Amino acid sequence: MIQEFFDAMTTHDLTRFRRLCGQFRWLAIFMVCSVGALLALMHIVAPAILTARGDTRIDPGIWLEKAVWATPTLFYLFAVWSIGSALGQLAKGRLIQPVLGRALRHVGIALGLGGLLSVFGITNISRLIGGEQGSFAYFDVAGMTLGMIGGALFLLGRVVDQADRIQSELDGMI
Template identity: 70%
Template sequence: MSQTDIALFRQRCAQFRWLAVFMVTSVGALLALIHFVAPGVLLARGDYDGTPGGWMSDLVWALPTVFYLFAVWAIGSAMGQLSKGRLIQPILVHALRRVGLSLGLGGVFSVFGVTNIVRMIEGGRGGFAYFDVAGMTLGMIGGALFLLGGVMEQAGRVQAELDEMI
């Protein structure tokens, strides 16, 4: 790679980092507005007609999004590290593990956790699993990324060992 290509790669990594920061903060702010600020304002005005259980159910339904936003944050963090010129292999290992774990947990929670916790809150209505193809897909991709991060970590150790022998 030429110096121009490296500089362009770092610039794009920095841009992607800021895109990730923008996405996490904007979506996080919207989630906070929808689930905390608006109900709080309505409650303070005396116009809130929902139940505490309904509010809790809405929070539980939004919880997988927090895991997904953490995955985006982890990717943005890795891109920020790369834009500063840090080594790709250790950053990639760390990012794959964090992104994989958060996507996997978000997907599993989306399919199994949400429905069962909402069932407990609402008194037994609903099924044991939510047929959420996107959640299932993200969970599987997350698990695969987590495993690939482990393989890359092992490859880095083997490479370091081989470098010591030479």
């Protein structure tokens, strides 16, 4: 069904769509690289340099806790990377249904895990390493929302995969 829509597109529309997919792919790459570099600089490079210089202002416990609080961002960046990868494949002319199903599953898993970690993991991991005390769940509405959206996207990806398999079977019968 989705592929039939793209088959009906004119050559100009398809070329424009692929060009936009390629541009969004590069935007995703830029976002992942720039945010990833900033995270690495803040949580790995700068503390390591300060520690190597003998700066006593760096408390390893606080540094570790801040690094733990940043971990959901890694899952969110993987979701953006997965979107960029899918758009890059579409820009190269791959069929949309297999690409879409895989992308939805990867983005769904990444957002779901990031949201779960944000809501339930961070506070408990912080408590284990001796950080802050508090409840067993951090009621981060954004994290909860991303977790739910991730679960829904994962399920939609499975539906798209199933539709693709059924379409292949029907095409084989004709």
